[in-house]
Amino acid sequence: MRSWGVSLSGTGSATIYETPLLLLHGFPLDSSMWDGQLGFFKDKYPLLCPDLPGFGASRKGAPETIEGFAEDIKAFLDENKLDKVILAGFSMGGYVALAFYELFPGLVEKLALIDTRAGGDSAESKAGRNRAVESLEAEGTGFFAETMPRLLLSEEGMKNERLLNDVCGMISRQKPASIKNALIAMRDRKERGFLLEKINVPVLFVCGEKDVLTPPSEMEKMAETVKGGSFRLIKGAGHLSNMEEPEEFSSALLDFLSG
Ligand code: MLT
Numbered sequence: 351m352r353s354w355g356v357s358l359s360g361t362g363s364a365t366i367y368e369t370p371l372l373l374l375h376g377f378p379l380d381s382s383m384w385d386g387q388l389g390f391f392k393d394k395y396p397l398l399c400p401d402l403p404g405f406g407a408s409r410k411g412a413p414e415t416i417e418g419f420a421e422d423i424k425a426f427l428d429e430n431k432l433d434k435v436i437l438a439g440f441s442m443g444g445y446v447a448l449a450f451y452e453l454f455p456g457l458v459e460k461l462a463l464i465d466t467r468a469g470g471d472s473a474e475s476k477a478g479r480n481r482a483v484e485s486l487e488a489e490g491t492g493f494f495a496e497t498m499p500r501l502l503l504s505e506e507g508m509k510n511e512r513l514l515n516d517v518c519g520m521i522s523r524q525k526p527a528s529i530k531n532a533l534i535a536m537r538d539r540k541e542r543g544f545l546l547e548k549i550n551v552p553v554l555f556v557c558g559e560k561d562v563l564t565p566p567s568e569m570e571k572m573a574e575t576v577k578g579g580s581f582r583l584i585k586g587a588g589h590l591s592n593m594e595e596p597e598e599f600s601s602a603l604l605d606f607l608s609g
Contacts, residue, residue: 351407352381352388355396358430369459370396371607372435374423374443376465376590377532378494378524380406382516383440386596387603395607398435400426402446404528412528416539420450427457436607438462438554440592441564442532448542451549462554462606465564465589468572470541479537483530491529495521504560504588513593543575552578554606558587558594580606 404412444466
């Protein structure tokens with residue numbers, strides 16, 4: 351768990367003056383994907399970046415459903431006596447954020463959906479998840495560290511050695527059992543397009559200009575469906591927009607928080 355400016359049930363010393371921003375990481379990553387945001391938001395806004403169960407420093411097993419991940423976030427809020435958050439989710443974290451909103455709308459003050467989608471997996475995507483499980487079982491985590499970066503990063507991002515190493519390192523650290531369960535959870539996740547029209551809190555949609563997994567055109571359409579929806583394009587970035595363009599990304603979030 352990474353955090354700044356939030357006192358969690360007796361640990362830490364800072365006081366919360368505002369509703370904390372809780373950032374949910376993507377697949378197969380962990381809370382270190384938000385390190386750039388922790389630096390940016392320090393002294394500006396309280397931030398919580400938990401590891402989803404099974405990932406990063408979490409000692410729990412990963413659930414096999416997106417709702418299971420959302421329930422874990424609810425337990426985290428309960429443990430820490432937090433009754434309101436601004437919830438932001440990147441990609442798989444966005445699936446979890448939407449499920450959380452559906453289950454516990456009263457706990458969400460604002461929502462940010464980052465390089466993600468509301469729909470479920472197509473038949474083709476589900477088949478791809480099954481193939482990924484087979485590759486994981488045959489080749490281990492290395493398969494993901496090798497194949498995923500070029501989907502997560504833009505061509506420019508792939509040339510940035512430090513960034514590429516960070517992403518590969520993060521993927522390599524994750525447990526195969528957690529990767530498998532998360533693949534199953536994403537494959538079988540509920541289609542939540544219907545929820546967009548029902549959301550009655552402000553929602554920011556953020557997308558990297560060169561995101562090939564959840565393209566900007568798709569996210570812009572989602573933003574138009576939501577009553578209080580707004581859209582920010584992160585120029586030049588791929589799917590991992592917050593890691594490729596941390597300043598521009600963080601400024602978009604800060605504008606949303608103060609807007
Ligand atoms: C992610 O970045 O979390 C994943 O690419 C999401 C997915 O595979 O659907």
